[in-house]
Amino acid sequence: MQVALFITCYNDTLFPETGKAVVRVLERLGHTVVFPAGQTCCGQMHYNTGYQAEAMPLLERFVAQFKGSEAVVVPSSSCVAMMRDHYPKMAAHIGNADLTREVEALLPNVYEFSEFLTKRLGLEDVGAFYPHRVTYHASCHGLRNLGLGDGPLKLLKAVRGIDLVELQGLEECCGFGGTFAVKNAEVSSAMLADKTRAVLNTRAEACTACDNSCLMHIQGSLHRQRTGVHTVHLAEILASEAGGAA
Amino acid sequence: MSGVALDPKTAPTFPMAAKVLVGDTQMRKNVRHATDIIQAKRARVVGEMPDWQELRETGRRVREHTMKFLDVYLEEFERKCTAAGGVVHWAKDADEARQIVIGLVKASGSHEVIKIKSMTTEEIQLNKALEGAGITPYETDLAELIIQLGGDQPSHIVVPALHKNRQQIREIFKREMNLPNLGDTPQDLADAARLFLRKKFLTVKTGVSGANFLIAETGGVCVVESEGNGRMCLTLPETLITIAGIDKVVPRLADLEVLLQLLPRSATGERMNPYNSIWNGVDPRGVDGPKAFHIVLMDNARTKVLEDSEGRQTLNCIRCGACQNACPVYRQTGGHAYGSVYAGPIGAILTPQLQEMHYAQTLPYASSLCGACYEVCPVKINIPEVLVHLRNRVVEQKGFFDPEAAAMKTVGMIFRSERRFRAAQRFGRMAETPLVDKDGWIGWLPGLLGGWTQVRDLREMPKETFRDWWEKRGGAS
Ligand code: SF4
Numbered sequence: 015m016q017v018a019l020f021i022t023c024y025n026d027t028l029f030p031e032t033g034k035a036v037v038r039v040l041e042r043l044g045h046t047v048v049f050p051a052g053q054t055c056c057g058q059m060h061y062n063t064g065y066q067a068e069a070m071p072l073l074e075r076f077v078a079q080f081k082g083s084e085a086v087v088v089p090s091s092s093c094v095a096m097m098r099d100h101y102p103k104m105a106a107h108i109g110n111a112d113l114t115r116e117v118e119a120l121l122p123n124v125y126e127f128s129e130f131l132t133k134r135l136g137l138e139d140v141g142a143f144y145p146h147r148v149t150y151h152a153s154c155h156g157l158r159n160l161g162l163g164d165g166p167l168k169l170l171k172a173v174r175g176i177d178l179v180e181l182q183g184l185e186e187c188c189g190f191g192g193t194f195a196v197k198n199a200e201v202s203s204a205m206l207a208d209k210t211r212a213v214l215n216t217r218a219e220a221c222t223a224c225d226n227s228c229l230m231h232i233q234g235s236l237h238r239q240r241t242g243v244h245t246v247h248l249a250e251i252l253a254s255e256a257g258g259a260a
Numbered sequence: 261m262s263g264v265a266l267d268p269k270t271a272p273t274f275p276m277a278a279k280v281l282v283g284d285t286q287m288r289k290n291v292r293h294a295t296d297i298i299q300a301k302r303a304r305v306v307g308e309m310p311d312w313q314e315l316r317e318t319g320r321r322v323r324e325h326t327m328k329f330l331d332v333y334l335e336e337f338e339r340k341c342t343a344a345g346g347v348v349h350w351a352k353d354a355d356e357a358r359q360i361v362i363g364l365v366k367a368s369g370s371h372e373v374i375k376i377k378s379m380t381t382e383e384i385q386l387n388k389a390l391e392g393a394g395i396t397p398y399e400t401d402l403a404e405l406i407i408q409l410g411g412d413q414p415s416h417i418v419v420p421a422l423h424k425n426r427q428q429i430r431e432i433f434k435r436e437m438n439l440p441n442l443g444d445t446p447q448d449l450a451d452a453a454r455l456f457l458r459k460k461f462l463t464v465k466t467g468v469s470g471a472n473f474l475i476a477e478t479g480g481v482c483v484v485e486s487e488g489n490g491r492m493c494l495t496l497p498e499t500l501i502t503i504a505g506i507d508k509v510v511p512r513l514a515d516l517e518v519l520l521q522l523l524p525r526s527a528t529g530e531r532m533n534p535y536n537s538i539w540n541g542v543d544p545r546g547v548d549g550p551k552a553f554h555i556v557l558m559d560n561a562r563t564k565v566l567e568d569s570e571g572r573q574t575l576n577c578i579r580c581g582a583c584q585n586a587c588p589v590y591r592q593t594g595g596h597a598y599g600s601v602y603a604g605p606i607g608a609i610l611t612p613q614l615q616e617m618h619y620a621q622t623l624p625y626a627s628s629l630c631g632a633c634y635e636v637c638p639v640k641i642n643i644p645e646v647l648v649h650l651r652n653r654v655v656e657q658k659g660f661f662d663p664e665a666a667a668m669k670t671v672g673m674i675f676r677s678e679r680r681f682r683a684a685q686r687f688g689r690m691a692e693t694p695l696v697d698k699d700g701w702i703g704w705l706p707g708l709l710g711g712w713t714q715v716r717d718l719r720e721m722p723k724e725t726f727r728d729w730w731e732k733r734g735g736a737s
Contacts, residue, residue, distance in 0.1 A: 023681070025726060026685075030724060037730075064652045068668060072676070158635055197711070198278060201592050205628070234716025237701060
C-alpha cells in the first residue's frame with residue numbers, strides 16, 4: 015500500500031527519529047511511504063488555544079496535501095484527534111462544499127501510527143526486538159478521543175526481548191496539554207510530578223507513548239531530576255531490530 | 261481562602277490562585293483522598309449497569325430536548341405548580357432573586373431560615389444577603405454546615421467540604437458548637453451536628469431549598485439527598501421557599517426514571533439516593549408539610565447561554581460533580597482556585613458564561629483538555645469542546661497588541677508556507693544555541709516559555725529535521 019506520512023510540525027522539528035522509525039517500520043512491512051513536501055502543521059495548537067481563525071488555513075493546507083491518499087499515517091494521537099474531532103466542523107464553518115466533501119473522504123483514511131498497524135493492517139507483531147524494561151503511558155487523546163484502547167500495548171507485548179511493566183495511573187493526564195503547560199505551569203508541574211513518580215516506581219529504563227508531546231514533557235522532568243530514565247516514541251521501539259541501528 | 265466569598269468579580273486569576281493552593285499539601289491530600297474514594301465507588305456502580313452508555317445518551321437527549329423547548333416547559337411548570345397551590349416568582353438575575361427571597365422570608369414572619377444544600381443559593385450568595393437583611397440562615401446539610409460554621413466556601417458542588425478532613429471538621433465543631441470534649445469518630449461528629457440541627461428543625465418556621473429537578477408535567481419539585489436533613493426542611497417549616505435556575509426543568513415525571521439513575525451513581529457512587537423527595541405545591545387539606553410554598557425561577561444569564569449554540573450544552577448539567585472528581589487539574593488545586601462556587605470542569609465552563617467573560621477569563625484555560633470530564637459526564641456534555649469554544653471568546657477580547665496573540669498570529673503565518681516553516685526551523689536552532697548546555701539540554705527559557713523550564717529541561721533541537729533527512733535520502737524509496 016502507498017502510505018502518506020504526516021509527520022507533524024512537532025515531530026519534524028524536534029523528533030525526526032520518530033519519523034524515520036515510522037518509515038522504517040512501514041517499509042519493513044512492505045509498504046511505500048510518500049511524504050507530501052508542502053505539509054506543515056495540523057493547527058491543533060492554534061485551535062486549542064482559541065485561535066480558531068489561524069487554524070482554518072492549516073486545515074485547507076492539510077487537505078490540499080493529502081487528498082486522494084490511500085492511507086495517511088500520523089505518529090501523534092493528539093494531531094489525529096484534532097483532525098477527527100474538529101476538521102469536519104471547521105470545514106462546515108468555512109462553508110466550502112468541496113472542502114467539506116474532501117475532508118469527509120479523507121478522514122476515514124487518516125490513522126494514528128499504532129492504530130494503522132492494529133486496525134487497518136490487523137497486525138500486532140511487527141518483528142521488533144527491544145531488550146529493555148519499558149513502561150507505557152496512554153496519552154489522553156489516544157485513549158479518549160481515538161479510543162486506541164490496548165492496541166499500543168498489544169504491539170508492545172509482541173516485541174521480542176521487551177520487559178513491559180504496567181504504569182500506575184496509566185490513564186491519568188501527564189499535565190502537558192499544549193499551552194496549558196505554560197499558562198498553568200504550577201498545576202502542570204504538579205500533575206507531571208505524579209506521572210514521573212509513577213514512571214520511576216516501575217523501575218523502567220524508558221517510558222513510551224504514542225505522542226512525543228507528552229513524552230517531551232515527561233522527559234523534561236526526568237532529565238531535570240537526573241533520573242537517567244528516558245522516553246522513546248512507540249514507533250522507535252517498533253522499528254528496532256536485533257542487530258539493528260536503533 | 262476561608263472567609264472570602266468566591267466571586268469571579270474579585271477572585272484572582274486561576275493560575276495565581278492555583279499557585280497558592282498547590283502549595284497547600286494538607287488540602288491537596290484531602291481532595292485526592294476524597295475524590296479517589298468517590299471515583300472508585302462511581303466506577304463500581306456504573307460498571308454494574310450494562311446499559312450505562314445508552315442511559316447517558318438518553319439523559320443527553322432529555323436535557324437537549326428540554327433546552328430546545330425551555331420556554332414551553334417552564335410555562336407548563338408554572339401552570340401546574342400554581343394549580344397545586346404553589347406561588348411562582350420569576351427572577352431575571354441574582355439581585356432580583358435575593359430580593360424576592362428576602363421579601364418572602366420577611367412576609368413569613370421569621371427571622372431565621374433552615375436551608376437545604378443548594379448551589380443556586382451559593383451562586384447568588386444568598387446567605388450573605390439574608391444576614392444583611394437581619395435574617396439568620398442555618399445550613400442543615402452536614403457539609404454545608406461545616407462550611408458555614410468554618411466561615412469557609414464550598415469547594416465541590418456535591419461534597420462542598422471535600423477539602424476538609426475529619427480532624428479539621430472536629431476542630432470547627434469544637435469551637436463553634438462549644439463542645440470541648442467532642443470525640444473524633446464519624447459517629448461523634450454526626451451526633452454533634454444532629455443535636456445542633458434538631459433544635460433548628462423544630463423551631464425555625466421557614467425553609468429555603470434548591471431543586472434538583474422541576475417537573476413540568478406535574479408542577480412538582482424534586483430534591484435528592486443522602487442525609488434526610490433536607491426532608492426535615494421540606495416538611496417541618498410553615499413556609500417553604502425554593503429557588504431554582506430555569507435550567508432545572510424536565511418535561512415529564514417519567515424522565516426522572518433516567519435522570520435519577522444517572523445522578524446518584526455519578527455523584528456519590530450510590531445506586532440511588534437514600535432520600536428522594538418530590539413535592540407538589542401544598543397539601544390542600546392543610547395537614548401535611550408547609551402551608552405556603554413559593555418557588556423562585558431564576559434566569560441569571562441562563563437565557564443568554566441558551567442563545568449560544570456551542571455553549572448551550574453547559575445548561576444540560578445535572579450537577580453531579582463527576583467531572584470534578586475525574587479532573588486532574590481540580591484534583592491538584594481543589595475547588596477554591598476556580599474563584600467561583602462552581603469548581604472543576606463544569607465551573608470552568610459555567611462560570612465564564614454566567615458571569616461576564618472578563619471576570620473569569622482564565623477559567624477556560626484551567627484544563628489540559630485531557631477529556632476525563634467528558635468521559636464521566638452522565639449527560640455527555642462535551643466539556644473540552646465548550647472550553648475551546650470559550651477560549652475563542654477570550655481570544656476575541658484580546659487587544660491587538662497582546663503578546664500571545666501576536667506570537668500566535670506569527671506562528672500561524674509561518675505554518676501557512678513550507679518555505680517560511682523551514683526558515684523558522686533553522687532560525688529556532690540558531691536562536692536556542694546560546695541556551696544549550698554542553699550535554700545538549702536547555703534549562704532556562706525566557707518570556708512566555710519560562711513556565712516550561714521551571715521544572716522541566718528541554719532537549720536541544722536536532723541538527724537535522726525529518727524533512728531534511730527525507731530529502732537527503734532521495735524522497736520516496
Ligand atoms: S458537567 Fe456533567 S459531570 Fe460535570 S457536574 Fe454537570 S452533569 Fe456532572
